[in-house]
Amino acid sequence: MKRWLMDILCCPVCKGDIVLTVTEENEEEIIEGTLRCDACQVNYPIHEGIPNLLPPESASE
Amino acid sequence: MTDRESTRRRVRERYGKVAREGGFGCGCGPGCCDGRQDPQSVSASFGYSDEEQQAVPKGANLGLGCGNPVALASLKEGDTVLDLGSGAGFDCFLASQKVGASGHVIGVDMTVDMLEKARRNAQEGGYANVEFRLGEIEHLPVADASVDVVISNCVINLSVNKPQVFSEIFRVLRPGGRLLVSDIVLTAPLPDAIKNSSLLYTSCVSGALLKEEYQKCIHDAGFSRITIYGESVFPLNHIISEPELIRTIGSVPLDEAERKRLSDSIVSIKIGAEKKM
Helix, strand or coil, X not given: CCHHXXXXXXCCCCCCCCEEEEEEECCCXXXXXXXXXXXXXXXXXXXXXXXXXXXXXXXXX | CCHHHHHHHHHHHHHHHHHHHCCCCCCCCCCCHHHCCCHXXXXXXXXXXXXXHHCCCCCCCCCCCCCCHHHHCCCCCXXXXXXXXXXXXXXXXHHHHHHCCCCEEEEEECCXXXXXXXXHHHHHHCCCXXXXXXXXXXXXXXXXXXXXXXXXXXXXXXXXXXXXHHHHHHHHEEEEEEEEEEEEEECCCCCHHHHCCHHHHHCCCCCCCEHHHXXXXXXXXXXXXXXXXXXXXXXXXXXXXXXXXXXXXXXXXXXXXXXXXXXXXXXXXXXXXXXXX
């Protein structure tokens, strides 16, 4: 995931802001990390460069 | 699990399989369609030029669309474009070339395997302005009024909550922003046997709305200037599970004229709308 994307990402449920935490990043993009919505108290994972922003109830299906 | 959830899960499983097994025949896997339909010829028939097909990484075009929304969208340098149900990334990559380095393209898909494929294609093609994320088109992870153009190709019919999809599109568009979709609609109600088939739901047939209902969903979401740019009968042999469809249609007691009317009622439509300034 490239950093420019943060400008337009939001929580898929409440549409509020999400906070990025990076655990692995290369010159181009974020590879592993988390996007957290404090309002919903949900962590959306970034894995192998792809943010998983499925709503929690369908991500667990 | 509710009906909606189980339908959504089936759609996700189906297209995960298509992503993993690749573009055999119509996309449904080896043995189906006898390899008569390759993705290139299917896409050519829906309005993609040879040039467009050659301009994207091999494997980005799975032949799963039913139109060419990018061609309709008149994208400008610097536009932010959102593709709903981006699959292996075909339309995103075409849009990427139009919006240039100052523009952005975001693909949303709920199928992990499709996203991984799209991401590999983006790396292979060196598309710096394209990003993919796992998400649902009914719950877009995209901020209000942040997108200039929303495109979607043969996907919204698969949604279990179409009014919510159009409301979400309206929300993320900037005032003056536009929606351009290709999708399957019906010009007459389907017989029950077909309507109730889950396989034909995931094949873009049973979940399709009547054309008037589809337009009403767009209107009710708040859009104006709803315009139909084209519509044509969707050839049955382009449907992902053609053999099953033919079998199901065969099991319905219809005379020849009724059968013809049924196959003529499955229509690919190109439709646009605007969020007023």
